[in-house]
Amino acid sequence: MEDIFEVYGERLSSRLLVGTAGYPSPVVLADAIDASGAGVVTVGLRRTLASGGDNGFLAGLVGRLTARGVRLLPNTAGCRTAVEAVSLARMARELYGTHWIKLEVTGDEYTLQPDPWQLLAAAETLVAEGFAVFPYATDDLVLCQRLFDAGCQVLMPWGAPIGSGQGLLNPWALRTLRERLPQAVLVVDAGLGSPVHAAQAMELGFDAVLLNSAIAHAGDPVGMARAFGQVVAGARAGYRAGVMAPQAMAVASTPVFGQPMLEG
Amino acid sequence: MARVAIAGAGVVGRLLAWTLSRRGHAVTVFDPAPGAGPAADGKGAAGFTAAGMLSPLAELEHAPPEIARLGLRSLGLWRQIAAELSQATGEAACAFARFDDSLLLAHPGDGGAAARVLARLALAPDIGAPEALNTQALAALEPSLAPGLNGWRLAGEGQVFPQRVLPALAEACPASWRWGERVESVGPGCVLTVSGERCACDLAIDARGVGAALANLRGVRGEVLWLYAPGVALNRPLRLMHARHRVYVVPRPGDVVVVGASEIESADRSPVSVRTAFELMGAAVSAIPALAEARVLHMETNLRPALPDNLPRVELTDGLLRVGGLFRHGWLIAPALIEDALAAAALH
Numbered sequence A: 001m002e003d004i005f006e007v008y009g010e011r012l013s014s015r016l017l018v019g020t021a022g023y024p025s026p027v028v029l030a031d032a033i034d035a036s037g038a039g040v041v042t043v044g045l046r047r048t049l050a051s052g053g054d055n056g057f058l059a060g061l062v063g064r065l066t067a068r069g070v071r072l073l074p075n076t077a078g079c080r081t082a083v084e085a086v087s088l089a090r091m092a093r094e095l096y097g098t099h100w101i102k103l104e105v106t107g108d109e110y111t112l113q114p115d116p117w118q119l120l121a122a123a124e125t126l127v128a129e130g131f132a133v134f135p136y137a138t139d140d141l142v143l144c145q146r147l148f149d150a151g152c153q154v155l156m157p158w159g160a161p162i163g164s165g166q167g168l169l170n171p172w173a174l175r176t177l178r179e180r181l182p183q184a185v186l187v188v189d190a191g192l193g194s195p196v197h198a199a200q201a202m203e204l205g206f207d208a209v210l211l212n213s214a215i216a217h218a219g220d221p222v223g224m225a226r227a228f229g230q231v232v233a234g235a236r237a238g239y240r241a242g243v244m245a246p247q248a249m250a251v252a253s254t255p256v257f258g259q260p261m262l263e264g
Numbered sequence B: 001m002a003r004v005a006i007a008g009a010g011v012v013g014r015l016l017a018w019t020l021s022r023r024g025h026a027v028t029v030f031d032p033a034p035g036a037g038p039a040a041d042g043k044g045a046a047g048f049t050a051a052g053m054l055s056p057l058a059e060l061e062h063a064p065p066e067i068a069r070l071g072l073r074s075l076g077l078w079r080q081i082a083a084e085l086s087q088a089t090g091e092a093a094c095a096f097a098r099f100d101d102s103l104l105l106a107h108p109g110d111g112g113a114a115a116r117v118l119a120r121l122a123l124a125p126d127i128g129a130p131e132a133l134n135t136q137a138l139a140a141l142e143p144s145l146a147p148g149l150n151g152w153r154l155a156g157e158g159q160v161f162p163q164r165v166l167p168a169l170a171e172a173c174p175a176s177w178r179w180g181e182r183v184e185s186v187g188p189g190c191v192l193t194v195s196g197e198r199c200a201c202d203l204a205i206d207a208r209g210v211g212a213a214l215a216n217l218r219g220v221r222g223e224v225l226w227l228y229a230p231g232v233a234l235n236r237p238l239r240l241m242h243a244r245h246r247v248y249v250v251p252r253p254g255d256v257v258v259v260g261a262s263e264i265e266s267a268d269r270s271p272v273s274v275r276t277a278f279e280l281m282g283a284a285v286s287a288i289p290a291l292a293e294a295r296v297l298h299m300e301t302n303l304r305p306a307l308p309d310n311l312p313r314v315e316l317t318d319g320l321l322r323v324g325g326l327f328r329h330g331w332l333i334a335p336a337l338i339e340d341a342l343a344a345a346a347l348h
Helices: A026-036 A046-050 A057-067 A082-096 A116-128 A141-149 A171-180 A195-203 A221-241 B011-022 B065-089 B108-121 B135-141 B162-171 B274-287 B289-293 B327-344
Strands: A005-007 A010-012 A016-018 A040-044 A071-075 A100-103 A106-108 A132-137 A154-157 A185-189 A208-211 B003-007 B026-031 B102-106 B131-133 B150-154 B158-160 B176-179 B183-187 B190-193 B198-200 B203-206 B218-228 B238-241 B246-252 B256-260 B295-306 B313-317 B320-324
Touching: A016 A026, A016 A221, A026 A057, A026 A221, A040 A057, A057 A071, A071 A082, A082 A100, A082 A116, A100 A116, A116 A132, A116 A141, A132 A141, A141 A154, A141 A171, A154 A171, A171 A185, A195 A208, A195 A221, A208 A221, B003 B011, B003 B190, B011 B026, B011 B065, B011 B162, B011 B320, B011 B327, B026 B190, B065 B158, B065 B162, B065 B327, B102 B108, B108 B150, B108 B238, B131 B135, B135 B150, B183 B203, B183 B320, B218 B274, B218 B327, B238 B274, B246 B274, B256 B274, B274 B289, B274 B295, B295 B327, B313 B327, B320 B327
Parallel strands: A016 A040, A016 A208, A040 A071, A071 A100, A100 A132, A132 A154, A154 A185, A185 A208, B003 B026, B003 B203, B026 B176, B102 B238, B203 B320
Antiparallel strands: A005 A010, B102 B150, B131 B150, B183 B190, B190 B198, B218 B256, B218 B295, B238 B246, B246 B256, B313 B320
């Protein structure tokens, strides 16, 4: 059976979503996105907008991505209130002609942990305005349930704080989200450091992963992007194929019955 | 002897003029600036705004090893240029450049950020290796540092003083300096100014920074602060390794400390933002607490010229040389880059 990944009515070819920050150069960034096979790319624009416009960096990237059918997912990184985030989302819709928005509202500067109350308020407003909202959330079940009820078909809980590369700090919470929100598209967003972490998220039954720093700050970002693309696809295939349950007792692959007994 | 016309009197243009005229070539330089400088208005050459760190190893944090290797070669060339400038002006060589090492610093809570930077530096062991310092050694080198910082010495690194080097390169060299002349175009054997003057030459050089005629060139906003900090000892450039900010603190003559720099993908020359000022000052004070009582002398914005791969480009065709895209590495790599470009152009 075909493994269809559909988000807000759009069929996506890859279960890897990537960011665009912190790369060594625009060329490395574009090559890494190609190598990752990602079909969705997030772009931050708060600081660039505040600085009076793009210098060709975003325009060049956007042209290349849209020519390849890659979807843009503008984000509201750096916002601290619902009002700020909603206004930036509206600007992003104008600028990029997309109603997709990755909603980020920071509640704590040190951990960059989302502010649940502001996040939910912003999500409700944006859904009412026709946005397809991808909220960056904590792994709190009640928050995610409320966001889903508010019309967010996609939920993006963190694996660990942004950029920390610590992997899935609370697999139990993520597993609970999967069990309790079977209808939601679940994406682990943030905190992944290595392809192994992405594989773990896919094995928990998550629909996709979103990451930036693990690729951008790798020794070879293009090689790491390719690795993440391969591992996400492989881990998804493994999850669908049905991973056997672990047990304590060893089971020999080749039966020992019938082998000569060497004693004496 | 060749006739050379250079468009742009930034770091690259002035170093080219200095080198070529010392080799006996007839050099004319065009630039819209009113004179040799120094300038601190952020409107002209990015080199005036830059801190002038000669820090090849530390730049490996975000640049590929070829930049570090150009930087390493340039360190030796800067020693030579500083000595030549000293000879030409009668000032001490240390008025132009100093080579007292640089330090990488990290707060104890930012061990993860430091580990990431140090891992990148270790990718090019031929460039050098940071030397971890104990508390006493660090305090002996820089007594003003906040207690508890971790520090690494990058031996042999240094700094130039842009506000002194740029004017001296122009004043002490016999080229013909055509200040106040904006260049319209640079073609093979010809520089055309906006005022309509056509300067015929054997080699025309385009060294106009963000104004150079290189495809896909963009300006990347950078912001710096100048602090006046009498009595605060700072002996060498410092770089703070932090999870979110890249901050350097660099001593200048006259009790001035330069703190920089932001890196924003926007060709925006408007004044320094509150966020940048706040972040830079916060980081600087976290490293040197006494800077809290320093006075903010000046804030400046300028644009780094960058190409899509963030690497420099040297394009040589018959009668035309374009040098550009030095991004955040102008002072660091210009001497070696120019040496290679002039060798390719057979201008000995």
